Amino acid sequence: MGDTPLLFTPLRLAGLTARNRVVVSPMCQYSSERGGPTDWHLVHLGKFALGGAGIVFCEETAVEERARKTYGCAGIYxxxxxxxxxxxxxxxRNHGSIPAMQLGHSGRKASCGPPWTNFTPLTTKDAKEGRVPWHGVSASAIPPREGAPAPVELSTAEIKMVVARWREAALRTLEAGFDILEIHGAHGYLVHQFLSPLANRRTDAYGGDLAGRMRFALEVTEAVRAAWPRGKPLFFRVSAVDGDGGAWGMDDTVVLARELRTRGVDVVTCSSGGISGPLNMAIVPRVPGYQVLYAERVRREAGLMTCAVGLITEARQAEDVLQRGQADLIALARELLYNPNWPVHAARELGVPDYLDLLPPAYAWWLKRREKIREISSPAAVGAASDKR
Ligand SMILES: Cc1cc2nc3c(=O)[nH]c(=O)nc-3n(C[C@H](O)[C@H](O)[C@H](O)COP(=O)(O)O)c2cc1C
Structure with a gap:
């Protein structure tokens, strides 16, 4: 290993530099009010910046009101x-992290309760408590799962209007001060619904073969890229494999990633699953780093940067992914909920000498002092001093 581990070597991304390659993966909090972020979000996201992450992603944020999954979902509509x-x-930004936004549209997964209700579709009972159900929209009128209401199939004119909503949301994202934008094209949400033959049975230009099913994703990408300055990185999150039935696989993902690259996408984040089967996404074996191979193949065959995510929890594991050239960035979600200071611990483990400088000075000064005291009072140091006497 070189002097500085790759995980803590700054990374140039379009016109920006991330202080390290640790990414806080987007995590829905179901704590928004009328779409807007609350104090919860400031504290939740803020602590990851204080903990030293290079890039901090906000959760999936809806480009239009009906694009939310639940009443607590975030929006920028x-x-x-x-x-x-x-x-x-x-x-x-003031604490050294790049603020990043993930824009999304839930499509047919709209109008339900939060995860702890197993995303149960809203009913008239919820309506009595103020949570009036609404209609999801999708590529085709196919319910996301048995028992859920069928979404409304978007007409061609309506598709254009949804693309316009993505563009407007990108402009608001810019005005709100974000430096990275990710298009959520994964996990069975609207963009993925158009991509997957399991959810898209259209016979017009937006369905049919791979080119037709990719059209919506690529139009969204073009609209967002046109609104999002070249100097600011654009990410795209894919479900590299559907998980269930093999309807969308790695070969499709590589074709999509190449198209995304020519449209100015800088980084593809490789996730999986979500279009069918359990709502909790991937139906691929959940072993450590279970999606890294997807990131590796996209990086190699589509020639753009990738972000690996999924059960990456150890510093050496993350460093190995980067050293092997499998990805350029490492995203963590649940491990950061467990330990928001993970980057500091990882830097220490990987031998970064000034690892405490990842923390704000108001913490680092005290902790460095404590380290000095520990050094002086360690049994070895005390022994050496008494030998000299
Ligand atoms: C609480 C929670 C909320 C999530 N919300 C989102 C989201 O808004 N957008 C997204 O793309 N992925 C979301 N995910 C998936 C994570 O970003 C990540 O891909 C997944 O948890 C695997 O990474 P991990 O093993 O490090 O947790 C969420 C995961 C969790 C645990």
């Missing part, structure tokens, strides 16, 4: 949201 996010982006 109204200008009033801009200043609410600005408070968060200022905080993240």
């Amino acid at each position: 109204d200008d009033r949201h801009i200043s609410m996010y600005r408070r968060i982006t200022d905080f993240l």
Whole structure:
């Protein structure tokens, strides 16, 4: 290994430099109010910046009101949201992290309760408590699972309107002070619904063969890229494999990634699953680093940067992925919920001498002092001093 581990070597991304390659993966919090972020988000995301992450992603954030999954989901579909996010982006940047936004549209997975209700579709009972159900939209009128209501199939004119919503959301994201934008094209949400033959049975230009099913994803990408400055990185999250039935596989993902590259996408984040089967996404074996091979293949065959995610929890594991050239960035989700200071611990484990400098000075000064005291008072140091006497 070289002097500085790759995980803590700054990375140039379009016109920006991330202080390290640790990414806080987007995590829905179901704590938004009328789409807007709350104090919860400032504290939740802020602590990852204080813990030294290079890039901090906000959760999937809806490009239009009906694109939310639940009433607690985040959105950036109204200008009033801009200043609410600005408070968060200022905080993240002031503490050394790149503020990043994931834009999404739940499509047919709309109008349900949070995960702890197993995403149960809203009913008239919820309506009585103020949570009125609404219609999801999708490529085709196919329910996301048995017993769920069928979504409304989007007409061609409506597809254009949804693409326009993505563009407007990208402009608001820019105004809110974000430096990275990720298009959520994974996990069975609207973009993925168009990609997958399991959810897309259209016979017009937006369905049929791979080129037809990719059309919506690519139009969204073009609209967002046109609104998002070249100097700011654009990410795209894919479900590299559907998981169930093999309807979308790695060969499709490589074709898509090449198209994304020509449209100015800088990084592809490789996740999996979500279009069918259990709502909790991938139906691939959940072993450590279970999606790294997807990131590796996209990086090698589509020629763009990739972000690996999924059960990466150990510093050496993350460093090995980078050293082997399997990905350029490492995203963590649940491990950071467990330990928001993971980057500091990882830097120490990988031998970064000034690892405490990942923390804010108000913490680092005290901890460095404590280390000095420990060094002086360690049994070895005390023994050496008494030998000299
Ligand atoms: C609480 C929670 C919320 C999540 N929300 C999102 C989300 O908004 N967008 C997304 O792309 N993935 C989301 N995910 C998936 C994670 O970003 C990540 O891909 C997945 O948890 C695997 O990484 P891990 O093993 O490090 O947790 C969520 C995961 C968790 C645990």
